[in-house]
Amino acid sequence: MPLFDSEFLNKLEYLSLISKRVFRGQLLAQRRTTQLGTGVEFSEHRDYSPGDDLRYLDWNVLARHNEVLLKRFQEEQDLHVYLFLDCSRSMSFGDPSKFDFARQIIAALAYVALADLDRISICAFAGEIVETYPLTRGKDCVLSMLRFLEQLQPTGDRTHLKRSLDSFLHRQERAGLAIVVSDLLDPDGFREGVDRLRFHRYDPYLIHLYDTQEANPQVLGDVELVDRETGLAKKITVNERLLKQYQQAFAQFLESSREYAARHGMGYVQSSTEIPFDQLILRMMRHSGTLA
C-alpha cells in the first residue's frame, strides 16, 4: 500500500483549506519578517540621515511641521520552513512505524506551507544529514516533495541531532521555522541540537513521536533486548517492578521534553502513532491558534 495515496492527498488538501479558512494560516504563522525594507505596508517614521533615499521622504510631514522624516515600510519576505525528519532505525519501530507516521506529518506540513506560498526544505537526518530536499516554493513541487519522502528509509545510524543540525547550520541558510519530527531518542540528548537552532535565530518546533509499545512494553521474563539503532543485544530479566520503572523513566522523558519546550517557548507536540496524522496536524493548528 503506497504511503501517499489519493486519500492521503485529499487529506492534505483538506488540511490546507482548514489552515487558511479556519486558522488563517496560523499553523506556520504566515508571519511577516521584522525586517524593514521596500514593502508596501507602512511601518514607522525615522529621522532623515544624509544619504537616505529621498524617495522615502515624507513630504507631507515636512510641509506641515517642517520636520524631515523618512517613511519606513515592512518588507514582505517568504517564510522559510525547514522540516527535519528523523531517519534513524529507531523510527522503524511500531505498527504503523514512527517513520511512516513522521513522513505523513512532514508531507502534510510541507503541503500546507507550499499552499501558503512559503518555502520549504526537508532534511532527513540520523547521525548526520542523510539527504536534503532543497528549498522549494510553490504548490507544483508537491509531487516531487512526496516522491522525495517516499524514497527515504529509516536506515540511518544512531540518532545524533546536534551533529546533524550543526552540519545544517553550517550551510548558513536563512533563518526560519525549523520543525523537527523525531522520537528524540538521542543517546547524547536532543536538547543541545535544538539549542543550536535557537541560538541561530531559528524558530524550533518539536514533534515528538512515540509508539505505545514503547511507552508500555509488553515484555516480561528473561529476554534479550535488541537495540534497533545499534543492533546491540542486552540480556535482561524483566520483572514487573523493572517494567514499572521503565515506564516511569519513559514517562519522565516525555515530561522533561515537554518542560524543555515550554521553558524555551518553542512549539512542541507529543503524540503516539496511534492517532491519525491529520488529527495531529489539526491539534497543532488549534494549539498555534490558541497561542496566537
Next chain:
Amino acid sequence: MQFAAPHGLYWLLLALPIMGFFLLRQRRRRVAVPSVMFWEQVYEEDRPRWWWRRLRHLASLLLQLLLLLLLALALANPVFSWQADQARTVALVIDNSASMAATDIATSRFVWAKREALNLLDTLRESDQVSVVTTAVPQVELGLTGHRKTIRQTIQELRCTDAPGQLEQAIVMARRLVGGAQNGSVLVLTDQVVPLEEDSDVSVMTCGTNAGNVAITQLQSRRNLDDRLGFQVFVELSNFSDESRQIQLEISLGGNLLDVVPVELVGEEQRRLILDYNRPEGGELIATFELEDALASDNRAVAIVTPVPPQQVVLVSPGSLFLENVLAAIPRIEVVRRGDVPPQLPASTILILHRTDVSEIPQGRVMVIDPVVDSNLWEMDGVVADPIVVKQVENSPLMTHVNLRDLTFPGARRVRMNDPSETLAESLDGDPLYLAKQTSDRSLLVLPVDLERSDLPLRTAFPILVANAIAWFQGLQGEMKSTVATGEIRTLRLPQTANRQWQLVRPDGTTRMLTVGEELVVGPLDQCGLWMLEPQLGESEGEVATRIQIACNLADSNESDVRTVATEASPAGFAGGWGTRPLWLYLVLLAVFGSAVEWYLYQRRWVG
C-alpha cells in the same frame, strides 16, 4: 528405612522433562526495542547481585528437582525402624454415664471427654493403635486399630447415657485389651475419682466442678390394695448441695396435671413423699420439677399406673342376693345376669356360674360357685364331711386380705378335678374348698360352697374374695409396676402369643426389632423414660396387641451427686511429639515449603 510403596519412586523419572525444560529455557527470547537507553538506565539502578543473577536459574532447577524428590519419597511412604519400635497401644476409657451429662462445664462433661479424646488422638503417632471403651454399660466400642478416621468417627458417635457408670469394670476391660501389647496404656476420661495404684499404666483425666444438684432419686406408684380406684406415688427427692432449694414437684398422669407439691430441701437432705390419688385410669405418671441445676435427667422421673378397666361379668345364677350385691359393690364392674350360658362370649368377659347344671364349662374366665353336676373338668363326689377351712394359701393374690380359716361351709360339695389344679383352701380332710386352675386357654375358679347355708357371704372376706377373683381374672395381680433404674436388665415373660416379632421402642423414639421366645431380656436400660415393647402382629392373626411398658429412671444417688474435682491437665507422656504424623506428611510439608520458595523466586523474577 523401608518404603511401604516403593513404586512411588518411579515418579523420579519426571526429573528428565524438568531438565529438558530447563535447558530449553536457557535460550532467551529476542525482543526488538527502539532503544535500550531507558532499559539500561533502570537496569543500572536496580542491578541484581551478579552471583545471584548467575545462580538463580540453577537454584530454581535444583529446587524443582528437590521438590520432585520429596514428593516421590512421600509417595513411596518411607518408614523408619524406630517408628515401629515406639508404636503404642492406648485404650481410651470414656465415661458415658449419666453424670457426664452435667452441664456445669462448657456444654457438658461428656462433650469435654469427647473433645479431649479427639485432641489426644491428634497427638498420637501414626503407628499407634487405639481402642475405645465406654463405662455406662462397659463395652468395647472400638477394638484396637490405627485407622484414625474410624477412631475419630467412633468417638464422635458416642452418646452419653442415663445409666450409672461402671468405671472399674471398664478399666479392667481396657487393661485386658492393652495387656499384651507393647507400650500399652489406658487413659480414663471421667468425672469420677479413680483410685490408682502406683506405677499403674492407667492415667486419668477428670472433669467437673462442685456444682449442686437436686434429683428425684426414686419414683414408684401402685394401686391401693384396699381401694383399687386409688393409687399411691412414692417419691424420693435428694438435694446434693450445701444450700437449701425450693422446688415445685409436678405430678401428672397421662398428660393431665394431677398435683403440684411445693418442697423445700435443706442442704444434703433426702426427702421421701407418699402421695395418694384416686383415679381409675392409668398410664404414664410423670414427676418433674423445674430447676437450673447441673444435671437435668434426674429432674424428671416416670412410673406406670395400672389402669382399672371396666369389666363385664355375666352372672348365670338362679338368684343370689349376696353375690349380686357383692358384684355391684366392686367398682368398674358391669354385671349382666342371665338364665343360661351364652353361646359366645368375648374373651375378656368373666362368666360366673352359680349353682347351674352346666356340664360343659366354656373356655375363658369362669368362676363356678356351688356346682351341682359333673362337668368336663371335674366330677362331683358327694359333700365334704367336715367343711371347715383349716388351711389356705397365703401368697396367692386370690387370697390377699382373705382369711377363711375356721370358717364352716355347710353343704360344700366335694369336687375332684380331672387335671391338676391349685387348692386355695381345704377342709380338715384335705378336700378342696376353693380351687384355681389356669392354663393357656382357661382361667377357672371353683368355690363348691352353698352360699345360702354358709357364713361366707356374711363375712368381710367374701367381697374381698370376689374382688380378688375379678382382679385375678383381669390379670391385675401385679398392681404395682415398679420402675426400673437405668443400667438394669429386665427379664419379661411375654404373653403367650404366636408372634415372635416385637418392637422395642426407646424413650427417644428409636426402635429396634426383636425376635423373642417366651422370655425377653431387655437392657441394660440406658435411657430415662418410658420403654415400650410392641408386638408386631400379622393381619391374619387377629391377636390382641398387648403393649408392655417399662418405666426407667436414674435412681442412682452416686450419679445424681455430680460434685467432683477436676484434674489440672492431661497426663504426660501421651503426646507423640514430632513423630505423631507419618514421614510422608513431613515430606509433603517440605515440598509445600519448597514450592513456596520457588513461588517466591518466580515472583522475584516476574514481579520484582
